[in-house]
Amino acid sequence: MALAVGMRVLTRALLRPWARGLRVAPGRTGPAAGGGDGMRCFGSPRVLVEPDPAAGVAVVKMRNPPVNSLSLEFLTELLISLEKLENDKTFHGIILTSDCPGIFSAGLDLTEMCGRKPEHYVEYWKAVQETWLRFYLSNLVVIAAINGVSPAGGCLLSLTCDYRVLANNPKYTIGLNETLLGIVAPFWFKDTMVNTIGHRATERALQLGLLFPPAEALRVGVVDQVVPEDQVQSTARSVMAQWLAIPDHARQLTKTLMRKPTADRLLTERDADIQTFVRFICRDSVQKSLHAYLEKLKQKKG
Numbered sequence: 566m567a568l569a570v571g572m573r574v575l576t577r578a579l580l581r582p583w584a585r586g587l588r589v590a591p592g593r594t595g596p597a598a599g600g601g602d603g604m605r606c607f608g609s610p611r612v613l614v615e616p617d618p619a620a621g622v623a624v625v626k627m628r629n630p631p632v633n634s635l636s637l638e639f640l641t642e643l644l645i646s647l648e649k650l651e652n653d654k655t656f657h658g659i660i661l662t663s664d665c666p667g668i669f670s671a672g673l674d675l676t677e678m679c680g681r682k683p684e685h686y687v688e689y690w691k692a693v694q695e696t697w698l699r700f701y702l703s704n705l706v707v708i709a710a711i712n713g714v715s716p717a718g719g720c721l722l723s724l725t726c727d728y729r730v731l732a733n734n735p736k737y738t739i740g741l742n743e744t745l746l747g748i749v750a751p752f753w754f755k756d757t758m759v760n761t762i763g764h765r766a767t768e769r770a771l772q773l774g775l776l777f778p779p780a781e782a783l784r785v786g787v788v789d790q791v792v793p794e795d796q797v798q799s800t801a802r803s804v805m806a807q808w809l810a811i812p813d814h815a816r817q818l819t820k821t822l823m824r825k826p827t828a829d830r831l832l833t834e835r836d837a838d839i840q841t842f843v844r845f846i847c848r849d850s851v852q853k854s855l856h857a858y859l860e861k862l863k864q865k866k867g
């Protein structure tokens with residue numbers, strides 16, 4: 566039932582004008598294309614997929630410049646790529662990384678949550694929910710190669726992965742910083758963090774809107790490994806090999822066992838969660854906070 570609802574959201578998204586023609590954008594043969602067996606990079610304008618069929622792995626590169634903000638279009642393209650890889654028996658694992666220098670993802674796109682109509686907020690929030698559910702419950706091994714800063718929704722996306730490797734650069738902070746924007750991390754953001762670092766550490770991190778630099782992120786457990794910047798991709802590949810050595814069915818069932826209760830909470834409260842989001846985001850005070858935050862970002866330059 567829940568899956569059917571998810572499929573409807575995805576199908577509706579695919580029917581949108583900007584989503585047409587996104588299914589396959591054939592490109593150059595990928596550098597990771599498994600010894601020239603002819604499998605090409607594919608993807609969409611904002612998501613580049615570099616397949617390595619010999620290894621059963623695809624590198625999914627987010628490229629929604631300037632900051633990989635998770636816009637509706639970008640989320641839809643990510644979902645399409647994920648679905649395509651999940652439906653292809655060649656692939657058992659994904660490495661999720663960024664093609665935008667210094668930025669993994671700036672999180673949810675603030676322009677999707679500012680000055681829009683309630684119907685838009687409903688549509689956007691459905692896509693955010695769907696992305697979280699799909700990545701969190703994916704049967705594939707998903708490893709985040711975090712090669713840049715990763716606040717809020719960017720951090721959440723990495724938390725849906727099975728393992729996180731972060732580049733050791735003090736600028737590459739990671740965390741759920743929603744309170745700094747005058748907004749609140751929804752319960753399933755919070756649950757995902759609790760499942761990763763525990764209740765007390767989450768309580769502190771979320772209330773203070775902490776963005777952890779690499780050493781702190783490793784200490785608290787937001788990431789599993791911190792490595793020199795030029796070793797992020799190779800480390801993600803080695804870790805992937807380790808995870809893929811485990812019998813797939815046993816690993817998948819264990820992942821489901823661990824994650825399903827958390828996902829079920831959103832699945833059963835999905836509509837209520839949308840209403841909560843829309844009510845919250847439509848408040849004058851919240852809109853003012855978000856506008857002010859966006860303005861601050863823009864003024865930073867000048």
Ligand SMILES: CCCCC/C=C\C/C=C\C/C=C/C(=O)SCCNC(=O)CCNC(=O)[C@H](O)C(C)(C)COP(=O)(O)OP(=O)(O)OC[C@H]1O[C@@H](n2cnc3c(N)ncnc32)[C@H](O)[C@@H]1OP(=O)(O)O
Nearest residue numbers: 634671672673674675676716717718748749751845862863
């Ligand atoms: C109890 C009830 C609970 C109900 C729940 C309700 C609500 C909660 C809802 C949602 C949770 C929210 C989750 C989020 O993810 S919110 C987004 C949080 N993200 C951030 O705080 C990051 C903001 N960005 C930055 O800090 C910096 O941009 C950066 C990522 C560190 C990069 O810095 P850099 O100097 O390289 O770039 P710029 O700052 O100059 O940015 C370039 C350009 O991008 C625009 N931009 C940046 N971030 C975003 C964004 N998230 N969305 C949209 N646009 C963004 C920025 O404004 C610049 O634009 P310009 O036009 O000036 O070029």
